[in-house]
Amino acid sequence: MIVDNGREVVIRVRGLAKSFGSHQIWDGLNLDVYRGEILAIVGGSGQGKSVLMRVITGLVTPDKGDVGLFGQDAKTLTPEARLEIEKRWGLLFQDGALFSSLTVLQNIQVPMREHLDLPQSMMDDLAFLKLTMVGLPPVAAHKFPSELSGGMRKRAGLARALALDPEIVFLDEPTAGLDPIGATDFDHLIRKLQQTLGLTVYMVTHDLDTIFTVCDRVAVLADKQIVRTGSPAELQRQPNHPWIKEYFCGERARAASPTEQRRLIV
Numbered sequence: 726m727i728v729d730n731g732r733e734v735v736i737r738v739r740g741l742a743k744s745f746g747s748h749q750i751w752d753g754l755n756l757d758v759y760r761g762e763i764l765a766i767v768g769g770s771g772q773g774k775s776v777l778m779r780v781i782t783g784l785v786t787p788d789k790g791d792v793g794l795f796g797q798d799a800k801t802l803t804p805e806a807r808l809e810i811e812k813r814w815g816l817l818f819q820d821g822a823l824f825s826s827l828t829v830l831q832n833i834q835v836p837m838r839e840h841l842d843l844p845q846s847m848m849d850d851l852a853f854l855k856l857t858m859v860g861l862p863p864v865a866a867h868k869f870p871s872e873l874s875g876g877m878r879k880r881a882g883l884a885r886a887l888a889l890d891p892e893i894v895f896l897d898e899p900t901a902g903l904d905p906i907g908a909t910d911f912d913h914l915i916r917k918l919q920q921t922l923g924l925t926v927y928m929v930t931h932d933l934d935t936i937f938t939v940c941d942r943v944a945v946l947a948d949k950q951i952v953r954t955g956s957p958a959e960l961q962r963q964p965n966h967p968w969i970k971e972y973f974c975g976e977r978a979r980a981a982s983p984t985e986q987r988r989l990i991v
């Protein structure tokens with residue numbers, strides 16, 4: 726187990742480099758993710774936020790660098806050890822990435838079928854439990870993804886990400902495409918799940934409301950590296966990089982930040 730300042734590091738990334746053809750997206754990227762935190766990865770378009778999530782979860786191979794997963798070096802894992810690690814996290818891709826030919830219940834059971842050996846009745850009970858956890862009504866269980874609203878699809882995707890009782894959930898733009906009320910509801914759901922299940926949440930997001938209301942820490946991807954980490958308030962108070970200044974001190978950020986909201990209310 727890696728501990729840094731008394732906090733357990735569940736993911737440690739060091740010296741990561743990745744290019745697609747002649748286009749280098751990072752060079753020497755470092756990042757730590759601590760157990761129990763809600764971490765937002767932010768940065769301009771094309772900085773490699775989604776690719777970083779894919780590298781950490783083993784879907785994309787970096788050109789250089791190390792990825793430590795729960796204190797183990799990803800490069801040296803046997804296929805069996807990697808499978809064991811994959812059971813410890815859940816993934817929610819942008820559009821929910823549900824299988825369109827499967828019902829919601831069947832979608833939630835996909836990871837269970839892959840990793841567990843349980844009777845169907847038990848998988849049904851577990852899947853209904855996950856459905857309730859994400860605030861979906863039982864009637865949604867037998868619907869196909871195309872029969873759900875965008876917000877319901879996200880929740881169904883989250884239920885699938887929670888199928889194996891993970892320690893970490895990776896969320897790629899969880900509130901993208903949701904209306905403001907749906908996005909706020911989803912923010913609250915993420916915070917509630919993190920608090921009740923003790924989850925670590927790693928999310929890629931552009932949503933300033935999400936950042937200010939639910940994220941404990943932000944990591945900023947710019948200039949091919951993580952240029953800064955800190956709480957949203959710290960980044961707003963001391964924006965020591967042009968992109969951070971533009972993003973965290975612009976009009977939209979000021980409107981989303983709790984300090985400004987208090988000022989508006991008083």
Ligand SMILES: Nc1ncnc2c1ncn2[C@@H]1O[C@H](COP(=O)(O)OP(=O)(O)OP(=O)(O)O)[C@@H](O)[C@H]1O
Nearest residue numbers: 745748750768769770771772773774775776777929
């Ligand atoms: N499989 C791939 N093949 C070639 N290029 C890729 C591939 N995947 C990603 N890229 C490129 O890598 C860069 C980073 O992509 P990524 O989707 O991670 O950016 P991002 O920071 O998440 O952007 P956005 O905020 O716009 O979603 C982009 O220039 C993208 O075109």
